[in-house]
């Protein structure tokens with residue numbers, strides 16, 4: 001199973017699929033060539049379709065709630081699928097289509113269910129509301145093989161709390177792609193936010209790697 005390589009996953013709600021291309025340009029220019037387009041709006045699938053063939057950005061579908069939506073997202077060209085939860089029906093369909101699914105979990109039992117399907121990359125959702133980094137650290141302790149992507153309630157002020165944890169492979173969030181800025185067409189502003197977020201994340205990851213290599217030596 002592939003794994004998210006970026007330290008940040010921008011989570012996007014699009015009201016108009018025509019905004020997908022300038023948004024992708026802003027993400028790439030800001031240094032985050034990856035996007036999770038949620039299926040919360042009818043424009044989501046069409047936006048995925050528009051970006052899927054570009055080749056310069058990794059395009060995932062978010063808020064995938066059932067097997068039908070998983071099929072639709074894959075058919076639109078989504079490279080990865082993100083769900084806030086981990087229903088057996090969704091994981092079964094993902095396995096049968098050999099899809100790259102990142103299911104959501106916030107309890108030990110949900111994580112166990114995900115592991116039963118051989119998946120080891122999990123969206124920890126909703127990160128802040130369900131207990132934040134303290135819960136995540138406690139949950140991660142027995143699951144050494146799991147890579148967590150905390151999402152929900154994370155922004156520049158608390159990014160380091162999550163991204164500096166060794167169990168965290170990436171953090172998801174919408175703060176660098178505000179819905180209002182997208183509808184207003186403020187893609188220069190989005191590029192700035194993306195670039196700030198990417199810089200912040202790179203610094204946190206560099207420190208984490210340094211700590212790891214110090215611990216080894």
Ligand code: 3PG
Pocket residue numbers: 011038062063151152153154172173174175
């Ligand atoms: C999601 O859909 O993954 C989350 O709602 C994003 O959370 P955020 O808007 O708090 O970053």
